Amino acid sequence: MAPIRVVRVIARMNIGGPAIHVAGLASGMTLNGFETTLAAGLPGVTEGDMSDLVPDNGVNFQRLEQLGRRIALWDDGVAFLRLFQLIRGIAPAIVHTHTAKAGALGRLAARLAGVPVVVHTFHGHVFRGYWGPAMSRLAVAIERLLARLATAIVTVSENVRRELIAHRIAPPEKIYVLPLGLDLDVFESCAARRGEFRAELGIGSKVPLVGSVGRLVPIKNQQLFVRAAGRLAAAGFRGRFVIVGGGEMTGRLQQLVRELGIADRTVFTGWRRDLEKIYADLDVLVNTADNEGTPVALIEAMAARVPVVATAVGGVPDMIESEYSGFLVPTGDLDALVEAIERALAAPSSLLDAAQNYALENHNLDQMLTGAANLYRRLLQEKGYAL
Numbered sequence: 076m077a078p079i080r081v082v083r084v085i086a087r088m089n090i091g092g093p094a095i096h097v098a099g100l101a102s103g104m105t106l107n108g109f110e111t112t113l114a115a116g117l118p119g120v121t122e123g124d125m126s127d128l129v130p131d132n133g134v135n136f137q138r139l140e141q142l143g144r145r146i147a148l149w150d151d152g153v154a155f156l157r158l159f160q161l162i163r164g165i166a167p168a169i170v171h172t173h174t175a176k177a178g179a180l181g182r183l184a185a186r187l188a189g190v191p192v193v194v195h196t197f198h199g200h201v202f203r204g205y206w207g208p209a210m211s212r213l214a215v216a217i218e219r220l221l222a223r224l225a226t227a228i229v230t231v232s233e234n235v236r237r238e239l240i241a242h243r244i245a246p247p248e249k250i251y252v253l254p255l256g257l258d259l260d261v262f263e264s265c266a267a268r269r270g271e272f273r274a275e276l277g278i279g280s281k282v283p284l285v286g287s288v289g290r291l292v293p294i295k296n297q298q299l300f301v302r303a304a305g306r307l308a309a310a311g312f313r314g315r316f317v318i319v320g321g322g323e324m325t326g327r328l329q330q331l332v333r334e335l336g337i338a339d340r341t342v343f344t345g346w347r348r349d350l351e352k353i354y355a356d357l358d359v360l361v362n363t364a365d366n367e368g369t370p371v372a373l374i375e376a377m378a379a380r381v382p383v384v385a386t387a388v389g390g391v392p393d394m395i396e397s398e399y400s401g402f403l404v405p406t407g408d409l410d411a412l413v414e415a416i417e418r419a420l421a422a423p424s425s426l427l428d429a430a431q432n433y434a435l436e437n438h439n440l441d442q443m444l445t446g447a448a449n450l451y452r453r454l455l456q457e458k459g460y461a462l
Contacts, residue, residue, distance in 0.1 A: 078110035080167040084181035090123035098128035103444040105133040116142030158184040182224040198368040231369040232390025256443025262378040265351035272356040283314030288372040291322035299363040305335035354379035377430035382422040400429040
């Protein structure tokens with residue numbers, strides 16, 4: 076049987092969950108009877124680039140320089156035209172879009188090109204925390220219109236699905252959950268690298284190490300993590316803090332640690348790929364985002380048996396049962412965050428077992444690929460394709 080052609084579109088392969096998700100689908104689905112073309116724009120200068128995760132063989136990787144994050148009428152028009160031409164030339168059975176900009180241009184281009192099945196994934200949503208009320212309402216209205224162009228809407232968690240239904244983005248029967256899946260073997264076995272990261276930083280094995288991993292951008296609200304670090308230090312905590320990642324907030328966060336007097340106890344590592352080495356030496360991972368889909372760092376840390384503390388936003392409550400597999404705190408609650416970090420530092424082995432078991436059972440790569448293949452075939456069959 077000839078492979079089923081799929082065009083996958085994402086605005087950019089910047090460091091983060093969507094790029095990891097897309098790279099895993101692109102390579103894995105190619106090995107499961109789907110011929111994949113991946114179209115992506117260029118990451119911003121501070122965002123990092125994960126394009127190298129896309130395999131050289133088996134995936135047709137098309138770079139669309141004009142396809143970016145920000146709205147720019149000329150570039151967006153050129154990107155739309157190039158997408159349309161690409162899709163018309165390939166004539167895929169499925170176009171699957173990811174992220175807001177690519178979702179808008181890609182769904183329009185796919186429908187105009189007569190593609191039978193159009194799928195869009197919400198890795199989270201931008202309806203809260205990004206803009207003011209007026210712009211948020213406009214974003215909801217636009218997504219409602221774009222949802223009509225899709226055969227199916229996919230989310231990465233049940234909670235995000237509930238939020239999309241509450242915003243009336245699409246009928247419930249049109250919205251599917253496909254949890255993010257990762258290759259977790261390296262994190263499950265990362266204890267073998269214990270001591271390497273601490274040696275790199277010059278931190279002893281008995282010094283508590285509390286960290287944050289992710290993009291340094293406003294929606295991630297790492298200022299709250301830094302303020303919690305300052306509060307802990309002022310109360311006599313003798314540990315150290317590490318912030319892994321990069322982005323537009325780097326300078327502001329570095330200024331804040333100086334203002335709080337913890338610059339000598341806080342390390343900014345920038346972007347890192349050897350995260351298993353970092354998780355092996357972390358005592359607690361903290362996520363303070365104001366809005367999330369399914370944070371990759373939380374999955375990785377749970378698989379590595381690192382206690383996690385996170386704000387209860389987006390898909391995070393689907394991942395963590397507070398006090399059982401991690402610790403959830405309200406958004407922006409500094410007091411609750413400090414208390415949760417202190418409790419996580421003393422987390423029992425039973426909590427680490429529960430967290431690791433959850434990650435390995437619910438967020439493995441094979442499970443995601445099987446779910447995606449089943450969804451694609453179901454949607455094609457509903458369109459009359461004989462498979």
